[in-house]
Amino acid sequence: MRQLDKLWQYQQADKAVVDYETEIRQYPLRQQLLKLRNIVADQQTVVKGMENDAGKALERLEELKAQRDRFAQLFEDIRKKLEDNVFETASQVHKAIQQMTDAENKLRSAEKELAKMNSHSQMIENRYKEVRLKATRARDEYNKLKATYDKEYEQQLAHLEELKNARTEAGKNVDEAYMEKYKTIRGQKFPVMVLLSQDRCSGCNMSLPSAVAKQIQGSDEIVTCENCDRILYMAE
Numbered sequence: 001m002r003q004l005d006k007l008w009q010y011q012q013a014d015k016a017v018v019d020y021e022t023e024i025r026q027y028p029l030r031q032q033l034l035k036l037r038n039i040v041a042d043q044q045t046v047v048k049g050m051e052n053d054a055g056k057a058l059e060r061l062e063e064l065k066a067q068r069d070r071f072a073q074l075f076e077d078i079r080k081k082l083e084d085n086v087f088e089t090a091s092q093v094h095k096a097i098q099q100m101t102d103a104e105n106k107l108r109s110a111e112k113e114l115a116k117m118n119s120h121s122q123m124i125e126n127r128y129k130e131v132r133l134k135a136t137r138a139r140d141e142y143n144k145l146k147a148t149y150d151k152e153y154e155q156q157l158a159h160l161e162e163l164k165n166a167r168t169e170a171g172k173n174v175d176e177a178y179m180e181k182y183k184t185i186r187g188q189k190f191p192v193m194v195l196l197s198q199d200r201c202s203g204c205n206m207s208l209p210s211a212v213a214k215q216i217q218g219s220d221e222i223v224t225c226e227n228c229d230r231i232l233y234m235a236e
């Protein structure tokens with residue numbers, strides 16, 4: 001058997017590895033899992049955003065409550081002073097009543113905003129529960145699918161390992177110089193070896209001089225395609 005025949009066999013084993021690696025990558029369950037992982041990540045982003053918003057709303061709520069209490073206190077203070085007849089002139093009384101009205105207005109508007117926030121926060125809370133539930137469900141589904149996939153992936157890796165071992169074995173039959181040439185081309189293109197069929201390179205489909213076929217027929221010399229630089233092969 002020529003070295004070129006052994007190299008051709010090695011390439012078959014190499015191709016089996018490449019094809020199987022592609023199959024693993026494109027495995028539908030894996031694709032589904034990747035999609036689901038993105039959904040889970042998106043939902044977690046939404047949940048985080050909502051938690052962040054809720055934190056800010058809570059701060060605002062506390063601020064409003066403090067404001068409301070301040071205006072209520074102010075209103076009460078002035079009312080008490082009026083009651084106790086602290087003010088001596090009519091203009092002082094007039095001014096005090098104005099301040100009281102002002103405090104009352106501000107108190108009302110703070111209460112109004114508080115009420116609005118309360119009903120809004122109930123809505124937000126419901127929506128938050130909903131989103132969290134969805135996120136949890138997606139996460140559970142992902143974990144379940146992943147457990148299944150992990151088992152299958154383990155088997156896939158074992159099979160891939162077998163194919164790689166077979167490739168290594170096939171490589172042991174090939175002389176170093178041939179293997180080196182193969183690997184140099186392999187770094188740039190695959191397949192490395194292609195059939196020369198009816199004076200045509202089946203790698204790039206270029207027509208080659210008929211002398212090429214004569215040169216490689218039955219020979220063990222490495223001849224590459226002048227166009228695509230792949231090793232040309234003719235079975236014996």
Ligand SMILES: [Zn+2]
Binds near residue numbers: 203204205206225229
């Ligand atoms: Zn070619």
